[in-house]
Amino acid sequence: MKLFLLIIVVLFFAISPVYGQLSLSDATGLINRLDVETSGHIFEIKLISNFDLTNYRFEKDEKQLILYFDSGLENNLAEIIVPQNLLSGDFMFHLNDQEFFPKIQSNEKINFITLNFTGLGTNVIKITGSEYLSGLDDIVPIENKPYESLDNDFLPPDEQSNETLSGDYLIWLIVGGIVIVIAVFVVTKFLKNKN
Numbered sequence: 001m002k003l004f005l006l007i008i009v010v011l012f013f014a015i016s017p018v019y020g021q022l023s024l025s026d027a028t029g030l031i032n033r034l035d036v037e038t039s040g041h042i043f044e045i046k047l048i049s050n051f052d053l054t055n056y057r058f059e060k061d062e063k064q065l066i067l068y069f070d071s072g073l074e075n076n077l078a079e080i081i082v083p084q085n086l087l088s089g090d091f092m093f094h095l096n097d098q099e100f101f102p103k104i105q106s107n108e109k110i111n112f113i114t115l116n117f118t119g120l121g122t123n124v125i126k127i128t129g130s131e132y133l134s135g136l137d138d139i140v141p142i143e144n145k146p147y148e149s150l151d152n153d154f155l156p157p158d159e160q161s162n163e164t165l166s167g168d169y170l171i172w173l174i175v176g177g178i179v180i181v182i183a184v185f186v187v188t189k190f191l192k193n194k195n
Helices: 004-027 149-152 159-192
Strands: 031-039 041-049 053-058 064-071 075-083 092-095 098-102 103-106 109-118 121-128
Touching: 031 053, 041 064, 075 121
Parallel strands: none
Antiparallel strands: 031 041, 041 075, 053 064, 064 121, 075 109, 092 098, 092 121, 103 109
8 A cells, every 4th residue: 555655646746747848838939030121221020939930021011010820839929029110109919810909018129019819720910000110211222333433433533543642652751751860860869878
């Protein structure tokens, strides 16, 4: 009887942690860093989730971030960090085209969004903000110009360039000669005073 009781106690401590691991996996997260390039700016969005992100897209005209993912768990949990400069203001969330209300915390730099929902399989989350690029301007890309036009924009005309370079060399030669004459004079004066 004592042996039977000892086996039950040992099995209790051996089996409990194994079943504890299943619930622990629901709360663990994969870290994804999403680089969103829009209007000449690059923003990093961080996503920590217990589901697999398969793709993402940013629609600047709709002020919307779209996340595509596959989930193998019934209870899904994610935390998203979105820069305030990219999206801010009043947010709307849609999970598979159904309005959804996650927890949002914001400061002057980021929006911290906590998503908690149920559902297995392929899902789509749309995050829409009311403000886009707040505090920033669009960066207009510089058009590519031919090589010759770049030379003309940044360098003086050829005849002016040659005169300037030869004039600069003459000035440096004169200054260098003066420095050498002064150095020789100081050294000879120092050696005479030492004797």
